[in-house]
Amino acid sequence: MKFVNKIELGDPSTKKQNFINVKLKLLCCRYWYLDLWDCHDMVFPFWRIYWNKNEGGVLTLQDDIYKMDPNFLYIISPFTSFSTRFSKHHKYDTGIHVSGKNLTEKHNEDYFESKSLIHFFTHFNLGTPFDNVFPGIFKIELTDHLKERLIYLTERLKIENHDFKLTFNLKLQSFVREAISNIGAELWKTINIDERVLTVHRFIEANINEKLSNSELASIVNMAPNSFARLFKEEMGITLHNFIQNRKIAKACEIFEYTNDTIESISFKLGFSDRYHFSRVFKSVTGISPALYKSGKYT
Known part of the structure; x- marks a missing residue:
């Protein structure tokens, strides 16, 4: 018979396990239609995940240009200096200029998709030391599981955009954690x-x-x-x-x-x-x- 090594943990093994504690803190999550997305040299101290349902969104990081593909998520690490634009409606080359509104059940999404940029985003922090990684934009393929989560989140955001219930919070956290787990290991060397x-x-x-x-x-x-x-x-x-x-x-x-x-x-x-x-x-x-x-x- 094996005895429990750490009775308070209910752990029957004598081998110690080390886990990395990631303190995910959600800041915002929105689903918008954008008519204008001219934002230049934005630098913020939190992570972002961007997804556009349709084409036309562009991200720029120094000399790198990302034409946003609906089949991919775009993860931006804290303190990354980047710019955005909606190629169908581009007016400004400096400053931050955004025109749009939250999508709701009352909107005909197909109508707005033909003329606007359908844009999902969430901002969050991961705590010490994961908010101090190297700046960058990371293109992550939208897997079936991530797509399923995204459909749920965007549909719920059209119904409720303020007081989120536990299920929404858990699924958003799951979505964020799975998305960032697909970033290459080299990004996380700050843990050492x-x-x-x-x-x-x-x-x-x-x-x-x-x-x-x-x-x-x-x-x-x-x-x-x-x-x-x-x-x-x-x-x-x-x-x-x-x-x-x-x-x-x-x-x-x-x-x-x-x-x-x-x-x-x-x-x-x-x-x-x-x-x-x-x-x-x-x-x-x-x-x-x-x-x-x-x-x-x-x-």
Whole structure:
């Protein structure tokens, strides 16, 4: 007879298993028809999944152009600077210009498909350290299972677009997890970063509302500030100062999504000296003002 090794887990094996904890947090999920999708140099601190039911959508990442295919999902990692357009109706070469509306049961989807871009998108975060991977756009084939999930999600979004029930949440989470699991393993190498950097990374996330100094963070792992700053830059590919700013703006975006807090209250909540300092940093990171982000007039 075999005895249970860890009675509290009900685990009969003596072999330890190690799992990676991915803290998926959904920010938004929408199904729109778009007449205009001229968005340039967008940089946001969250993941996106885009899918267009019809052709005409275009993504641009530096010199790479992606003509969006309805048979594929397009996953965009955080802090990727990219542009979008709807080729049938293209007017602007700078700035962020979006014109469209939520699709509902009252709309004739076939009618809008003939003249507009039918666009599904969801924004989300994955937590430490998976929100700090290399920027990029990843084209993922729409498998039968993903297609089945997508049909369910888009049909439900036409009925309910605000208070989602548990089933919708679970199926959206399942859809996101399956989609990102198809990204190549090379993207996830950040899970192998130096343990000292990961320790500080987690401390920053837990204390994002505070004003954090290099010396304070270095002391957590018993290193000199300059030595730790060099190690952090080598491991993360970004300075410690810029990393902290990025994470504060990521938190600001999350607060904008989930609350009606004012720009002033968010700036003080995240340790900025005033609204103007916060606005400058927000725009330097995302390319748009916090007021425009708060309005939701982007995708």
